[in-house]
Each structure stands twice: as structure tokens, then as C-alpha cells.
Amino acid sequence: MASQVSRVTEAPEKPAENPVDREKVCPLLLRVFCNNNRHHRPEEFNRGTTPPNELQIYTWLDASLKELSSLVKEVNPEARRRGTYFDFASVYPSPRAPGYRLKEIGMTCSGRKGPDDNVSLASKKFQIGDYLDIAITLPPRGGGGGNDYGWGAKR
Numbered sequence: 001m002a003s004q005v006s007r008v009t010e011a012p013e014k015p016a017e018n019p020v021d022r023e024k025v026c027p028l029l030l031r032v033f034c035n036n037n038r039h040h041r042p043e044e045f046n047r048g049t050t051p052p053n054e055l056q057i058y059t060w061l062d063a064s065l066k067e068l069s070s071l072v073k074e075v076n077p078e079a080r081r082r083g084t085y086f087d088f089a090s091v092y093p094s095p096r097a098p099g100y101r102l103k104e105i106g107m108t109c110s111g112r113k114g115p116d117d118n119v120s121l122a123s124k125k126f127q128i129g130d131y132l133d134i135a136i137t138l139p140p141r142g143g144g145g146g147n148d149y150g151w152g153a154k155r
Contacts, residue, residue, distance in 0.1 A: 018122070020062045027058040030121075032132045034072060039089050039135045045100040050131070061122040068121075069108045072134060082111035083139030090124065091131040102133060 032055040033040055040051050057071050069086040073079050079086070086108045094101045105124040106116030126132075 018062075020060045022060055025060060027060050028128050030057045030059050030063075030068075030132055031055075032057055032068075032072070032134060033091075034076065034134045034136055037135060037137050039087070039102060039133050040091075042091065042100045042102050045091055045131065046098075059121075061126065061128075062120050064117060065106045065108050065119050066117040068132070069110070069134075072136075073110065076136070078138060079136050080110065081139055084110040085135075085137040086110075087135040087137070088116075089133045089135075090121075090126050091133050092127065100131075 031050070033051045034053060034055060035051070044051050055072065055075060057068070059068070059071070065086070065088050068088070069079075072086065078084075088105045088107065089102050090105055091100050091102050093099075103124075105121075105126070106119045108114055108117055121132075
């Protein structure tokens with residue numbers, strides 16, 4: 001019986017195209033909405049309303065998804081568990097119709113390296129005023145450690 005080997009290759013870390021001098025540039029207010037297992041529906045952001053579970057984070061456009069997931073873990077103890085997935089999406093006003101659109105921008109996993117860890121908000125065309133929606137998926141109780149996403153899985 002042949003054994004399978006799974007390997008996650010990491011791209012060399014590249015500096016951000018336009019690194020922000022965090023000592024001189026004022027941070028932006030990022031309005032974050034977390035939900036268990038799924039993203040909020042775009043309709044939940046219509047007519048000046050937002051979902052009730054808002055988290056406000058002061059950060060910069062060069063913030064990585066891994067950095068943002070660490071900030072969420074500071075206020076959400078359950079999300080600190082190894083194997084917790086953070087699926088990020090930007091929520092922005094629709095340019096063609098009233099309402100909002102949701103665009104997936106990446107995923108991170110607690111305790112594992114992944115291909116989207118160093119993705120920045122700016123690299124995904126995030127604009128000041130957009131919202132960030134995070135679907136948090138906790139690992140099953142009792143271990144397992146596997147995932148359905150195809151990266152970082154131990155075999």
C-alpha cells in the first residue's frame with residue numbers, strides 16, 4: 001500500500017507593494033462581522049443596517065489575514081482552538097444596484113500555515129469603508145484535525 005504525502009509549499013515572503021509606515025500613517029477603522037460556519041448574507045447589510053455582532057478594529061490596509069485572525073482570537077476565546085478556520089470576505093456597496101456584494105478574499109487556520117496567511121487587505125482591493133465578514137469554523141471536538149480545504153492537512 002503506497003502512502004500519500006501532502007506538502008504545503010510556501011511562497012517566499014514578499015514585502016507589500018506599498019508598505020505602510022505604521023508610525024506615521026493613521027490606522028483605519030475596520031468594521032468586522034463574525035459568524036459561525038457561514039458568512040452573513042449581503043442583504044443583512046442593506047438600508048443602513050448591519051448584523052448585531054460588530055467588532056471594531058483599528059488597523060492598516062497592509063494588515064495580513066493572519067494578523068486579523070489573531071486580533072479576532074483575542075476577543076473570541078473559542079476561536080483560539082487549533083484547527084479553527086477563518087474565512088474572510090469583503091462586503092462592499094454594489095456598483096450597479098442598490099445593496100451590497102460579498103467577495104471572498106482568503107482563509108487562515110489557527111495553528112497551521114496556509115497560502116493566504118500573508119494576503120493583505122490592500123492586495124484584495126479592500127477600500128476604506130468596506131466591511132469585513134469572517135466565517136469562523138471551529139474544529140470538531142475530540143480531535144480529528146482534518147479539513148475539507150485541501151491545505152495544511154496532516155496525513
